[in-house]
Amino acid sequence: MTGKELFIMKNKILLAIADGLGDRPCPSLDGKTPLQYANTPHLDRLAEKGSCGIVDLYRAGVPVGTDFGHMILLGGYDLKDYPGRGPIEAFGEGVELLPGDVALRCNFASVDGDFLVKDRRAGRIREGTGELARALNGLEIDGVQILFKEATEHRAVLVLRGEGLSDRISDTDPKVEDHRINFARALDGSKEAAFTAEVLNQFLIRAHEILGGHALNQKRLAAGQLAANAILTRGAGKMPAIQKVTEALHYTAACVAAESTVLGVARLAGFDVMTDSSFTGNLDTDVEKKAGMAVGALKDHDFVALHYKATDLMGHDNRPSGKVQAIEKYDHMLACVEQLIAAREDLGNVIIALAADHSTPCERREHSGDPVPVVISGVNIRRDAVLKYDEISCAAGALCRMKGADFQATLLDYLEVSPKQGN
Amino acid sequence: MTGKELFIMKNKILLAIADGLGDRPCPSLDGKTPLQYANTPHLDRLAEKGSCGIVDLYRAGVPVGTDFGHMILLGGYDLKDYPGRGPIEAFGEGVELLPGDVALRCNFASVDGDFLVKDRRAGRIREGTGELARALNGLEIDGVQILFKEATEHRAVLVLRGEGLSDRISDTDPKVEDHRINFARALDGSKEAAFTAEVLNQFLIRAHEILGGHALNQKRLAAGQLAANAILTRGAGKMPAIQKVTEALHYTAACVAAESTVLGVARLAGFDVMTDSSFTGNLDTDVEKKAGMAVGALKDHDFVALHYKATDLMGHDNRPSGKVQAIEKYDHMLACVEQLIAAREDLGNVIIALAADHSTPCERREHSGDPVPVVISGVNIRRDAVLKYDEISCAAGALCRMKGADFQATLLDYLEVSPKQGN
Numbered sequence: 111m112t113g114k115e116l117f118i119m120k121n122k123i124l125l126a127i128a129d130g131l132g133d134r135p136c137p138s139l140d141g142k143t144p145l146q147y148a149n150t151p152h153l154d155r156l157a158e159k160g161s162c163g164i165v166d167l168y169r170a171g172v173p174v175g176t177d178f179g180h181m182i183l184l185g186g187y188d189l190k191d192y193p194g195r196g197p198i199e200a201f202g203e204g205v206e207l208l209p210g211d212v213a214l215r216c217n218f219a220s221v222d223g224d225f226l227v228k229d230r231r232a233g234r235i236r237e238g239t240g241e242l243a244r245a246l247n248g249l250e251i252d253g254v255q256i257l258f259k260e261a262t263e264h265r266a267v268l269v270l271r272g273e274g275l276s277d278r279i280s281d282t283d284p285k286v287e288d289h290r291i292n293f294a295r296a297l298d299g300s301k302e303a304a305f306t307a308e309v310l311n312q313f314l315i316r317a318h319e320i321l322g323g324h325a326l327n328q329k330r331l332a333a334g335q336l337a338a339n340a341i342l343t344r345g346a347g348k349m350p351a352i353q354k355v356t357e358a359l360h361y362t363a364a365c366v367a368a369e370s371t372v373l374g375v376a377r378l379a380g381f382d383v384m385t386d387s388s389f390t391g392n393l394d395t396d397v398e399k400k401a402g403m404a405v406g407a408l409k410d411h412d413f414v415a416l417h418y419k420a421t422d423l424m425g426h427d428n429r430p431s432g433k434v435q436a437i438e439k440y441d442h443m444l445a446c447v448e449q450l451i452a453a454r455e456d457l458g459n460v461i462i463a464l465a466a467d468h469s470t471p472c473e474r475r476e477h478s479g480d481p482v483p484v485v486i487s488g489v490n491i492r493r494d495a496v497l498k499y500d501e502i503s504c505a506a507g508a509l510c511r512m513k514g515a516d517f518q519a520t521l522l523d524y525l526e527v528s529p530k531q532g533n
Numbered sequence: 534m535t536g537k538e539l540f541i542m543k544n545k546i547l548l549a550i551a552d553g554l555g556d557r558p559c560p561s562l563d564g565k566t567p568l569q570y571a572n573t574p575h576l577d578r579l580a581e582k583g584s585c586g587i588v589d590l591y592r593a594g595v596p597v598g599t600d601f602g603h604m605i606l607l608g609g610y611d612l613k614d615y616p617g618r619g620p621i622e623a624f625g626e627g628v629e630l631l632p633g634d635v636a637l638r639c640n641f642a643s644v645d646g647d648f649l650v651k652d653r654r655a656g657r658i659r660e661g662t663g664e665l666a667r668a669l670n671g672l673e674i675d676g677v678q679i680l681f682k683e684a685t686e687h688r689a690v691l692v693l694r695g696e697g698l699s700d701r702i703s704d705t706d707p708k709v710e711d712h713r714i715n716f717a718r719a720l721d722g723s724k725e726a727a728f729t730a731e732v733l734n735q736f737l738i739r740a741h742e743i744l745g746g747h748a749l750n751q752k753r754l755a756a757g758q759l760a761a762n763a764i765l766t767r768g769a770g771k772m773p774a775i776q777k778v779t780e781a782l783h784y785t786a787a788c789v790a791a792e793s794t795v796l797g798v799a800r801l802a803g804f805d806v807m808t809d810s811s812f813t814g815n816l817d818t819d820v821e822k823k824a825g826m827a828v829g830a831l832k833d834h835d836f837v838a839l840h841y842k843a844t845d846l847m848g849h850d851n852r853p854s855g856k857v858q859a860i861e862k863y864d865h866m867l868a869c870v871e872q873l874i875a876a877r878e879d880l881g882n883v884i885i886a887l888a889a890d891h892s893t894p895c896e897r898r899e900h901s902g903d904p905v906p907v908v909i910s911g912v913n914i915r916r917d918a919v920l921k922y923d924e925i926s927c928a929a930g931a932l933c934r935m936k937g938a939d940f941q942a943t944l945l946d947y948l949e950v951s952p953k954q955g956n
Contacts, residue, residue: 489558489560489564490557490558490894490896491557491558492557492558492566492903492924492925493558493564493925494925494928495925495929506929507928508587508924508925508928508929509928509934510587510928510933510934511933511934512593512934513593516589516592516593516594517593518594519592519593519594519595519902520593520594520902521594522594523594523595523596523901523902523903526897526899528594528595528596528902530596530597530598530899530900531591531595531596531597531598531601531612531615532597532598532599532600532601532602532604532615533598533599533600533601533618533794
């Protein structure tokens with residue numbers, strides 16, 4: 111028997127993430143933050159039964175996106191590991207990237223014979239994009255393999271796989287209609303960028319030929335719809351040589367979420383992903399079903415992340431009372447989680463953690479660099495004097511102020527998977 | 534007059550280190566940590582009279598070993614400075630390594646003529662190993678100088694000193710009996726590793742010849758004992774080019790401890806080491822003698838580290854009440870320290886600091902990445918509101934949460950030895 115086989119895993123982690131939770135005082139909420147103002151008995155009880163703190167996801171005063179914020183919370187990744195939007199969207203659509211792949215976000219679009227863009231979303235096409243994508247998937251251009259997959263509505267992802275590629279190429283999406291496609295240019299003087307731009311441009315021409323002649327587009331034209339006869343690209347990103355954290359440290363993890371971005375980051379970190387059409391990313395999401403799926407996933411996974419989106423939307427929309435409502439629904443989700451865990455005896459000792467991927471203050475309507483409140487709660491967690499889960503109370507907790515990657519490493523240490531340094 | 538002569542040292546530091554002190558709530562202690570549960574009036578008074586905080590030795594959530602934890606607390610060293618077990622054991626036995634030396638931990642063993650291991654500990658030999666070691670010490674093989682020194686019981690340390698050596702070689706100890714010695718192999722493709730393995734293997738053959746013919750072994754055989762006629766090696770480590778912190782920053786330091794690992798790290802950092810046979814590393818250690826030796830060392834040293842081991846043992850054995858008892862004895866040791874200092878007028882202003890090299894939670898029975906509580910106490914130390922020395926109370930102190938190397942640098946700053954950056 112090896113040391114690994116002898117090892118008995120006794121703790122499990124459920125990490126709940128409220129997107130964009132952190133905020134600032136709102137005049138309409140008596141100068142409180144939405145989290146201070148909301149009635150959150152279950153979140154507060156979790157805070158009471160553990161260690162609290164505040165977390166700077168990347169570093170103090172630096173806003174992070176949902177994608178990078180989740181790369182930190184789920185995988186402890188660094189900024190140098192951030193691959194850009196293209197690769198994360200590709201993972202979100204289930205395309206597994208390899209180091210060196212260049213991925214781009216795409217639209218199906220309608221162009222004339224001179225590549226003049228008539229509609230950037232091909233008449234907001236929703237049906238048949240899978241069939242069109244399959245007509246492009248598997249092409250090979252100058253030794254570069256083309257992976258192409260449809261995404262939601264008119265969107266798709268393109269992956270270039272081969273030697274000597276670069277993501278230092280320009281977007282081909284002109285962003286406005288009645289302009290020609292901006293054929294890709296190298297953004298630096300490297301031969302890799304020049305080669306990648308050349309391959310991409312050949313692909314765009316081939317795609318126009320293939321899609322223009324596709325039976326589905328003939329049907330669309332016959333029905334008076336715009337043909338989805340071209341591809342626009344943006345957000346090229348090259349997949350760095352990063353390891354899936356679950357493989358690196360030998361544990362199992364799952365992520366329950368609605369957002370393809372979050373699901374993409376979860377796949378990149380080696381998590382199994384779980385979603386449902388009732389998870390809307392808004393106030394009407396089915397939090398009871400979400401809680402059930404997350405607790406169910408604890409059976410076969412050491413670490414389960416449970417993502418909740420509505421808090422972020424309310425911040426972006428500057429709706430403090432809506433954010434209060436979203437937080438109270440999040441509190442209900444955690445109540446369900448606790449009830450479901452209490453009804454199970456087969457899960458071992460479940461540690462519940464609360465976090466957020468960034469702050470989205472209502473007044474700012476965008477992500478900010480304000481730290482987020484966090485909790486690690488459980489019978490074997492040091493219990494501090496904090497009685498309430500909010501941005502201010504948690505700052506006085508036993509975790510003090512931490513970096514996001516340190517918070518993630520702290521959670522993993524309860525799984526006993528992090529190697530000891532020294533002897 | 535030089536700048537050094539002009540310099541007047543006004544503070545001295547006594548740093549008490551309770552090994553593995555940090556813990557988690559224990560069900561048998563009413564959900565408190567052993568340190569929260571224990572009656573520690575003297576530790577609490579030290580906390581009251583200074584600044585408290587929590588320390589991540591290396592980084593949050595990452596467990597460290599006793600050796601690396603002490604390299605941080607005593608010398609502020611980084612992971613890249615960590616030389617591995619062999620060199621630290623060599624320092625522990627008083628062998629001063631030079632950068633580039635490769636050190637290995639050894640057993641005296643009994644083998645047959647074909648290097649088949651009959652007993653990995655040579656019948657648990659305890660007498661005469663010094664004489665056997667001297668027969669091997671000073672050999673030279675292919676230009677590499679051999680240093681060999683006995684350690685406790687059947688153990689010894691081997692140092693290879695010369696150009697072009699590597700620690701990327703395999704252990705020769707087969708770990709089980711009735712197997713042949715695993716002659717060393719290179720663990721990478723470098724010529725240095727191949728050369729080092731070759732030198733080591735020649736040494737093992739020479740050692741077998743020399744020990745086999747040694748008069749002491751003839752006597753052992755005649756007395757019906759196993760001959761200590763071979764050497765097994767493990768844990769090769771190459772000494773990095775690190776400077777002794779006391780030499781780099783021009784101060785004097787001493788370490789009072791029982792553990793050879795701690796004493797080894799102390800020597801590596803340039804500390805004088807002080808020990809006594811009454812220091813057992815367990816509950817029966819003579820804490821009053823330890824306190825006396827440490828306070829005595831303050832006369833001629835700017836910085837004195839006083840190590841206490843029993844807390845760690847109790848964590849490894851999952852004995853919460855034993856850990857409480859160990860902590861209360863540690864509290865008594867600090868009471869003695871304070872009394873002895875108060876009775877002296879020749880020591881200057883002594884600042885007393887409390888720390889730990891890592892947490893060893895009882896429930897985990899191993900080191901964890903939980904932060905440890907620290908105190909810096911004295912009349913000229915900022916006084917916060919913390920009244921009790923424990924993992925939770927200290928987190929609310931004026932030091933907040935720090936890295937171990939930052940804590941060590943903070944202590945050194947009271948010695949006024951750290952150069953000012955900028956002007």
